[in-house]
Amino acid sequence: MxxxxxxxxxxxxxxxxxxxxxxxxxxxxxLLDSGALYRILxxxxxxxxxxxxxxxxxxxxxxxxxxxxxxxxxxxxxxxxGVSIAGSLxxxxxxxxASQLAVYPPVRQALLxxxxxxxxxxxxxxxxxxxGTVVFxxxxxxxxxxxxxxxxxxxxxxxxxxxxxxxxxSAILRDLEIRDIRDRTRDVAPLVAASDARVIDSSKKTPAxxxxxxxxxxxxxxxx
Ligand code: C5P
Numbered sequence: 021m022x023x024x025x026x027x028x029x030x031x032x033x034x035x036x037x038x039x040x041x042x043x044x045x046x047x048x049x050x051l052l053d054s055g056a057l058y059r060i061l062x063x064x065x066x067x068x069x070x071x072x073x074x075x076x077x078x079x080x081x082x083x084x085x086x087x088x089x090x091x092x093x094x095x096x097x098x099x100x101x102g103v104s105i106a107g108s109l110x111x112x113x114x115x116x117x118a119s120q121l122a123v124y125p126p127v128r129q130a131l132l133x134x135x136x137x138x139x140x141x142x143x144x145x146x147x148x149x150x151x152g153t154v155v156f157x158x159x160x161x162x163x164x165x166x167x168x169x170x171x172x173x174x175x176x177x178x179x180x181x182x183x184x185x186x187x188x189x190s191a192i193l194r195d196l197e198i199r200d201i202r203d204r205t206r207d208v209a210p211l212v213a214a215s216d217a218r219v220i221d222s223s224k225k226t227p228a229x230x231x232x233x234x235x236x237x238x239x240x241x242x243x244x
Pocket of ligand 1: 056
């Protein structure tokens, strides 16, 4: 039998990354931060001066990627070809580029195998937009984590400030709204809750509370 999968989808800033990391650590499962893959492509495209609509070049880049997440609970590292680049991925320009190139089906297809190969024993916790609908439609546990857009913008703002960046809350709110619309309305793999996903609103919950709720749900489904 293949390894169990827990998917956590939802919009930016809903807390998916934190919850996925804590849950993966609790379960002893591998972690897939699928947004990081789209950001890596965005970052690489910007670094090479490629346009985010140069689909053949982006597919070529995606096919050459070797990505690992050498994570612990407190480590959000991402390595490409063994080199840590996590620090370069968390900024607005990279997020915007990621969201732009994510609308193209051949680009998404090129990242699909990479994501599916990360399913290994004893199991995988993955977060993104389409993990429960497209990447792992057979996942044992599917969560759709949502939150009010103002709450999400404030969280992202605090994250970036803590990372030493100079940002404005109003600009982050606007960027999130633009990305939300693009993610929700694209033709392929739009951001939508899977019909069999458990929907959780994290607006008034701490990460620990969300993790406790998800853990309980996982146990009810025979995981953990
Ligand atoms: O989750 P994160 O904000 O890091 O994702 C960056 C962008 O990558 C998203 O705005 C979205 O457009 C894209 N993405 C996606 N599918 C995923 C994960 C991320 O389209 N599974």
